[in-house]
Amino acid sequence: MLDPVALMPHAVCWAAAPRLIWTMVVTNAITFLSYLSICLTLLFLVRRTGKVIARDWAYFLVGFALFIVACGSTHLLEVITTWTPIFWVDAWTNVLTAVLSAYVAIMLIRRAGQIGFGVNDYSARLQNVEAERLQLQESLISAQKLEEWSRISAAVSHEIRGPLEAIQNLQFLIQHTEGISPDIAALALTTTEEAARVLAISDSTLSFMRETKRREEIDMALALESVRFLLNPLIREKGLDFQVEISGNCVVEAFPGEIRQILLNIIRNACEAAGGRGSRVLVQVAGEEDGVQVTVSDTGPGIDPEIMRNLFSFGMSTKGNKGNGIGLWTVKHLMDKHHGEVKVDSAVGRGTSFQLWWPAKVEQESGDLLMAGD
DSSP: OOOGGGGSTTTTTTTTOHHHHHHHHHHHHHHHHHHHHHHHHHHHHHHHTTTTSOHHHHHHHHHHHHHHHHHHHHHHHHHHTTTSOOHHHHHHHHHHHHHHHHHHHHHHHHTHHHHHHHHHHHHHHHHTHHHHHHHHHHHHHHHHHHHHHHHHHHHHHHHHHHHHHHHHHHHHHHHTSTTOOHHHHHHHHHHHHHHHHHHHHHHHTTTGGGOOOOOEEEEHHHHHHHHHHHHHHHHHHHTOEEEEEEESOOEEEEOHHHHHHHHHHHHHHHHHHSOSTTOEEEEEEEEETTEEEEEEEEOSOOOOHHHHTTTTSTTOOSSGGGOOSOHHHHHHHHHHHTTOEEEEEEETTTEEEEEEEEESOOOOOGGGSOOOOO
């Protein structure tokens, strides 16, 4: 009787050693099952991401999956041909594997640039994860500050209304008192107007989103004079060379209280940033056909580039611990509300210049009458 091992196709090359034969069978079987699982996983990914990835990339992944299973099939045939000599089947499996290998190789070469870019881009994104996390954290903190500030603004608005209305009443009595000089009457009138402006700011500045008044025609030159009157004590105290240049028609349609608030914030910042006596603050108001340009320049120390990046963010201040980071944030939002623009140029050691642009007319929008809560 013939030895069964002698009839095995691989008996010669594997030395008819049972241990060697079973080692090859088991390892080839494990390799085939591994390749098959990889193939099925790739096909599953193609199906799940078919709406996201491009079609040619889907074809590439399918081809790669078939290449993987074809490679695994050659190992499966190694197991089968251990006892069954179907070498032509084994040969055609190798042919199919060769074709799929060539296809995958060509497609991989064609996509090498895209793959390299994708890997580098992903690596760069990973490097920026920590920075993005910190930025997100700062945004959340800013949102919390904004919510707190909204609550504080409501309380402040309520508390200051009573005293200011009392001041208005007293100033009214002063104006109508017999025998007062015209100068005192004029000062009393100005005080009454400014008290009314503070009341408007209490409703508009601290919670500007609750503004319910319609736009009016505002002469920027007159608004500037009002702001200058308020800042005169600061200008005199610092001995500033405060200059104003006005040209053209400076009338725009805007919310009056907010116009003066914007000018007050920007000009006051310039006065505070200017150096010692003799330092110059220049305010230029240029009326043009489609709007008004206001430029406020100072000869102060300039703004640090790190601060410039987030200058109009809530909580960002150019004054360090002395500032609350609300002024410029409010300016930006009010300028957006007026469909205007605000830009800034600054050089450390040479001063800062703010450019404010107001359109002459803006179509009334529903956004101008934002909801007011109690």
